Amino acid sequence: MKKYIPLLALALVMAACSDEVAEQPRAAIELDKNIAEINESLVMRFTGSADNVVVFPGDEGQDYERLSEGNSGLVVNKGLFTYAYSTPGTYKLVCVATNHANEGLSLLSDTCSVWVRVIDDVTEITRLSAPQVLYDEVFASLHGDKDWVLALPKRMRFSNSDRNVALNQRLKFYIPSQSTQVFIDGEPYQSNTRYNLANMLEVKTVSNEGSERVYKLHTLNYGEFSTFSLAGVRGTLQRTEFDYSYSELDITLPAGTDVTALAPEFTLSGDNVRVYVDGIEQQTGVSTQDFTTPVTYRFVTTSTADPSISVESTCKVTVN
Numbered sequence: 001m002k003k004y005i006p007l008l009a010l011a012l013v014m015a016a017c018s019d020e021v022a023e024q025p026r027a028a029i030e031l032d033k034n035i036a037e038i039n040e041s042l043v044m045r046f047t048g049s050a051d052n053v054v055v056f057p058g059d060e061g062q063d064y065e066r067l068s069e070g071n072s073g074l075v076v077n078k079g080l081f082t083y084a085y086s087t088p089g090t091y092k093l094v095c096v097a098t099n100h101a102n103e104g105l106s107l108l109s110d111t112c113s114v115w116v117r118v119i120d121d122v123t124e125i126t127r128l129s130a131p132q133v134l135y136d137e138v139f140a141s142l143h144g145d146k147d148w149v150l151a152l153p154k155r156m157r158f159s160n161s162d163r164n165v166a167l168n169q170r171l172k173f174y175i176p177s178q179s180t181q182v183f184i185d186g187e188p189y190q191s192n193t194r195y196n197l198a199n200m201l202e203v204k205t206v207s208n209e210g211s212e213r214v215y216k217l218h219t220l221n222y223g224e225f226s227t228f229s230l231a232g233v234r235g236t237l238q239r240t241e242f243d244y245s246y247s248e249l250d251i252t253l254p255a256g257t258d259v260t261a262l263a264p265e266f267t268l269s270g271d272n273v274r275v276y277v278d279g280i281e282q283q284t285g286v287s288t289q290d291f292t293t294p295v296t297y298r299f300v301t302t303s304t305a306d307p308s309i310s311v312e313s314t315c316k317v318t319v320n
Contacts, residue, residue: 022101025050027112029095035117039084039176042116046079050097050110055081058091058116065092088120088179088208120179120208125215127174130197133165134158137172138244140217143309150197150219151311153244154269162239167219168194179208200305218306222313223273223299225249228266230291230319231257237315245313252320259291259319273301291319 028048036042046053054073056064063071073096074081085091094113101108128140128148135158140150152169155162170192173182182189183204195201197219205213222245228235235251253259265285268275275282276298277289289295295317303309 022099022108023049024108025097025099025110027053027095027097027110029112029114031093031114031116034114035119036085038086038088038118038120038122041082041084044076044081044083044093044095046076046081046095046097048095048097048110048112050099052098053079054096054098055083056094056096057083057085058093059085059087059089063092064094064096064111064113085116085118088118091116091118120177121211122175122177122180123205123207123211123213125173125175125203125205128203128217129172129174130169131172132170134163146213146215147306147309148203148215148217149303149309149311150217151222151245152197152219153222153239154224155239156244157239157241165221167197169197170194171217173203175205177208181206200303216306218303218309220272220301220303220309220311221270222311223275223301224269224313225275225297225315226267226269228264228317230259230262230264235317245311247313247315249315249317250320251317261288262291262319263288264317268299270301272304273299275299291317294318 026048027050028046030045030047032043044055053076055076056062056071056073058064061071062073064073092113093116094111096109096111098107098109128150129137130150130152131137133152134156138150138152140148143149152165152167155164171189172191173189183206184195185202201217203215203217224247225237228237228249230251231253233251233253235249238248238250240246263285267284277287277295280287282297297315297317299313299315301311
């Protein structure tokens with residue numbers, strides 16, 4: 001059942017409300033820092049008193065001085081505000097505190113402001129890739145703090161056929177700043193240039209503040225068998241479209257062949273490639289294996305520029 005307030009009682013309530021005097025709000029804030037890097041969180045605490053608090057960070061679209069141009073602010077909840085600037089510069093952060101007055105028909109307000117300096121000193125590369133190796137984006141891995149290693153297959157399985165992979169590839173850099181400049185072997189980086197990855201490249205980043213960092217990019221091919229034969233029978237190498245570091249090789253031998261101690265004859269895909277079984281380096285025509293069950297060969301490809309840099313791949317050999 002709906003309840004109706006008598007008209008006299010309602011008039012008395014409205015009169016009481018109209019006699020109330022709203023308190024003048026007080027705008028006051030504390031920042032955990034006045035200097036921050038781009039994308040670094042800055043925490044503001046509202047220490048004043050008000051019913052509503054809005055903050056104008058001062059960057060594009062949120063500048064208090066440009067309210068008439070359609071700029072807006074951000075509402076502060078529970079007296080805490082966290083923000084990160086994406087562009088370097090000096091910003092005037094404005095806090096507007098308001099209380100309602102005259103039954104909400106007018107506002108009492110107070111403002112305060114602080115200056116925030118945002119610096120862009122980013123030199124870190126977070127990810128690096130060859131963005132279009134046939135149909136795939138292949139990412140490099142970071143070894144230590146300065147060596148990027150890009151591992152590429154000699155050939156890739158694509159549309160039911162094996163295709164050669166060139167060492168002239170475009171490069172893509174993921175850096176948390178659009179202001180950071182990249183140089184490759186001393187020349188400005190171009191996203192549409194195909195770089196010769198057969199040689200180690202020096203990659204230098206320069207921040208907006210002038211700081212520099214130098215990386216090295218090593219590109220290595222996954223090792224594999226170029227040829228492989230047992231008892232004069234050549235095997236067939238099979239690649240997968242999903243794991244470029246893994247391959248399989250099948251050989252069918254004549255019935256009755258003793259497969260318990262066979263020494264395969266093979267060639268490797270590069271002079272800087274070594275192959276192992278159970279940690280023992282294999283020699284063509286010399287190292288024997290029991291092929292009663294599949295044997296997994298492990299390849300190690302080493303950088304000619306830095307022997308401490310290497311990539312590994314595997315091949316499972318099955319004899320039928």
